[in-house]
Amino acid sequence: MNYSSFRFIDTKDALSLKFKGELTLYNLTLYQKQVEGAFFSKEKKIILDLSELEFIDTAGALFLNNLQKKLHTKKVQFEIDCKHQDVLAMLLLVQKQSLTTSAVQKKKKRNYIEKLGENSYKNYLSFLSFLAFMGELFMHKLHYLFSFKSIxxxxxxxxxxxxxxxxxxxxxxxxxxxxxxxxxxxxxxxxxxxxxxxxxxxxxxxxxxxxxxxxxxxxxxxxxxxxxxxxxxxxxxxxxxxxxxxxxxxxxxxxxxxxxxxxxxxxxxxxxxxxxxxxxxxxxxxxxxxxxxxxxxxxxxxxxxxxxxxxxxxxxxxxxxxxxxxxxxxxxxxxxxxxxxxxxxxxxxxxxxxxxxxxxxxxxxxxxxxxxx
Amino acid sequence: MENIIKVKGVKTEFDDRVIHKNISLSVPKGSIYGLLGPSGCGKTTLLKEMVMLQEFHGGTIEVLGKSLKNISYDDAMSLRRQWGVLFQMGALFSSLSIRDNIALPLVEYTDLSEAMISEIVAFKINIVGLKASDAHLYPSQISGGMKKKAALARALAMDPKLLFLDEPTSGLDPISSRDFDALILKLRDLLGLTIVMVSHDLRSIYDTLDYAAVLDDKKVVYEGNLDNIFSVENNFIKTFFSGVQR
Incomplete structure (x- = not known):
């Protein structure tokens, strides 16, 4: 059932973003494009109209949370219109979590010289460890050479x-x-x-x-x-x-x-x-x-x-x-x-x-x- | 009371990652001693250091009166005969049946007759609560709980004074876990063992432990019996222990 939709409602003193139905992983990208393309001016108040939203998942909530942050830094006035308990709870959860979540650091890319050095050093270490193994082996061989009982x-x-x-x-x-x-x-x-x-x-x-x-x-x-x-x-x-x-x-x-x-x-x-x-x-x-x-x-x-x-x-x-x-x-x-x-x-x-x-x-x-x- | 394990100022590093900064604790004889703490705090590493599987980089560890640093070959061998270790997944030798797994140390270290060994094996199988009819199964043919019991029987084969358990109840259902706890208590009373265990199982901690050391943030934040556990201010202790009433 595809009853979900999103549209802008532009009135005289406010721009309302009306989400309807579901806001989930599956329809998020579509809406995201529209919202990012929109222009938010400081003069107009933004209303996030979630009154007809029936279900939101974490991805949707994260999106709304980021949008709020963005508006906040741009100093645009906004308010959320929502009465659905589950949606509010989800928004609150994401908001709370985002305070303690730190972004996962991207793995540092290394250049060829660094890689070459690391590989040579690793090879050197593995050569040493092979020698250590041989040494241990030799000691054990000696040990058992003199005690036939333990063979x-x-x-x-x-x-x-x-x-x-x-x-x-x-x-x-x-x-x-x-x-x-x-x-x-x-x-x-x-x-x-x-x-x-x-x-x-x-x-x-x-x-x-x-x-x-x-x-x-x-x-x-x-x-x-x-x-x-x-x-x-x-x-x-x-x-x-x-x-x-x-x-x-x-x-x-x-x-x-x-x-x-x-x-x-x-x-x-x-x-x-x-x-x-x-x-x-x-x-x-x-x-x-x-x-x-x-x-x-x-x-x-x-x-x-x-x-x-x-x-x-x-x-x-x-x-x-x-x-x-x-x-x-x-x-x-x-x-x-x-x-x-x-x-x-x-x-x-x-x-x-x-x-x-x-x-x-x-x-x-x-x-x-x-x-x- | 006499301390059977003494750990003083132990430091451990993997490459440049510090695991233990300054760990000191002592395990009294005849007690069940728990190593507790959040995941990744180095409980298992410390246990491995105590049984000479892992090197440490500072401080001293003394087990049964022998210091593990620069220990001689003969001392090390004699220590290894005086303790038993139960690994998390059992670590039974997969090429041997349960009976042969338990019999192995006896066959290698003693000159007991075949009949005597069979008798001892049967006793150990019985004491850990396995059925004699399971003795000829291989580790791949038995359940997780049975593996743990069989591994415990193997650890007990040489009648050790000291038993190390690495998460003995992990992966067991609650009923088997309680049985296992009862078994550990029974063995301690019957055989006079000293038991050191790493555990995450709160029930089993309260049911079995006499003393505990809580490792967090690279050091020991609490050592002593469980009654005074809330005497120190620590996040892990608060969240971990406040969930259940004694």
Missing amino acids: RYKEMAFEINESAIKAFGIIALTSFLIGVVIAYQSSVQLKQYGANIFIVDMLGLSVLRELSPLITAIVIAGRSGSAFTAQIGAMKITQELEAMQTMGFDPFRFLVLPKIAALMLTMPIMIFVSDVMAIIGGMVVANLDLGITVDMFLDRFSNVIAVRHFLVGIFKGPFFAFLIAAIAIYRGLLVKDDTQSIGFNTTKSVVESIFAVIICDAVFSIAFTNLGI
């Missing part, structure tokens, strides 16, 4: 199952496919030179030294690292970590060390599985595409690929595992009391741990080459 074998076994054994399937599949792809791509080139047999050298070196450790690390970072972050983050939100602390259960001992140790122990095994699967993948392509039989492949393999290449790949495992687990757990501990920060920190954890793994791999690569391994 949490049960938790460790659980983590080994969760984050390593259950990951064998996906690692095997990914590695097999990578082996197939690498062999297939290079077979096209090798065929042109009739150098078919060198597929073995190529595959053996690249897979054992670089590809398998990296693929394994990336899969584990995406699969188990993110799970660590999310789990510890959720425990932080539900105050489970604090509960543990007050009960004297060191979270480092119960949550952090078992996870890190489990990954460090199983990473070499996972890399081994990945090695085997990738070579099998390459072998299949070599057989079908290049006509190299399995016998020939293995014969050549044992002749040209030294054991040290395999060992180099395996050796990287624990280092990658440590980086992935440490970053994932650190990110989990950074989660604040809101659900959004779980998502944020999980993303960060995966990105940072893959980045750290690649940097670590580069360092190893340079070091091993210079050492002639």
Whole structure:
């Protein structure tokens, strides 16, 4: 029912603003425009005629209150004509509240230099806090190195199952496919030179030294690292970590060390599985595409690929595992009391741990080459 | 009477926001002591400082005769075995059933037999008013009131001398709240506990507390029993306590 209306009634000595029906959020803007467009002279008295107003909400009352203030500062005479109890009560409420309400300050905008400075400082602080975390971790490791009794074998076994054994399937599949792809791509080139047999050298070196450790690390970072972050983050939100602390259960001992140790122990095994699967993948392509039989492949393999290449790949495992687990757990501990920060920190954890793994791999690569391994 | 917790001149700041300016209070042994005050006055922060979850930046806190500043690892561990903490949302370990939650400290800290632990757990479950048949449910499967009771049972598992409760009746319906109050009183009488609690629940404050400290405007504006609460001129006390007659 649209019975609300607003109009000016101009008489000789007074200008009357007549509101009728309802004055609410829905029709306020329309009226506001008309009123703001109007000219109020000091000579004429203003009458806010609310006598036929039946309902007013807080927005309407605020509008009228502001209008009164405006008239007051302009020193225009005005009066309110209203007998409806509810309307008066609402006006009074708004008037009373407006005395104690202070405007909400707009957030101060900062310029680029300020933002840049703040961000750099924050990054610096987060770097420091990561170092602090590493320090604490190291102290705890030392502590438990000397007391075998307090190692949490049960938790460790659980983590080994969760984050390593259950990951064998996906690692095997990914590695097999990578082996197939690498062999297939290079077979096209090798065929042109009739150098078919060198597929073995190529595959053996690249897979054992670089590809398998990296693929394994990336899969584990995406699969188990993110799970660590999310789990510890959720425990932080539900105050489970604090509960543990007050009960004297060191979270480092119960949550952090078992996870890190489990990954460090199983990473070499996972890399081994990945090695085997990738070579099998390459072998299949070599057989079908290049006509190299399995016998020939293995014969050549044992002749040209030294054991040290395999060992180099395996050796990287624990280092990658440590980086992935440490970053994932650190990110989990950074989660604040809101659900959004779980998502944020999980993303960060995966990105940072893959980045750290690649940097670590580069360092190893340079070091091993210079050492002639 | 002997004081079990002594807080002297504690100062707390988060960045440049001052939370506590100069807080001093002491909790007598065997009492139920309330930390009261408007939202955001730092009650929970003070409670967290008492249980070593939060650092403070000045003054001293002494719990069970040990100063918390620069406390040694062994002292800290022994303190942690002598108190129980009930968190606002219970903070039960979500991967363990109620029974295992309660049994956890016993399993970790003692060499009791499995049968003995089960017996103790059954006793604690009974004393907080849970049903034995609920023991194998997980925290996600039980109601808010049950969670609080289970968390209380866990806090009591090691028979602590000191119990910290962070808003024990928040989120409970009035009947459960009164039950919980009665439970706290009963436990204090049965086990001789000293209880420190943060609360907003006026009924529960009047029903359970022996002493209270009112925190407002970064300091303690009143400390003592509730009878003389109106002896100080404070806005919060006036509006908060004048609503209900004893």
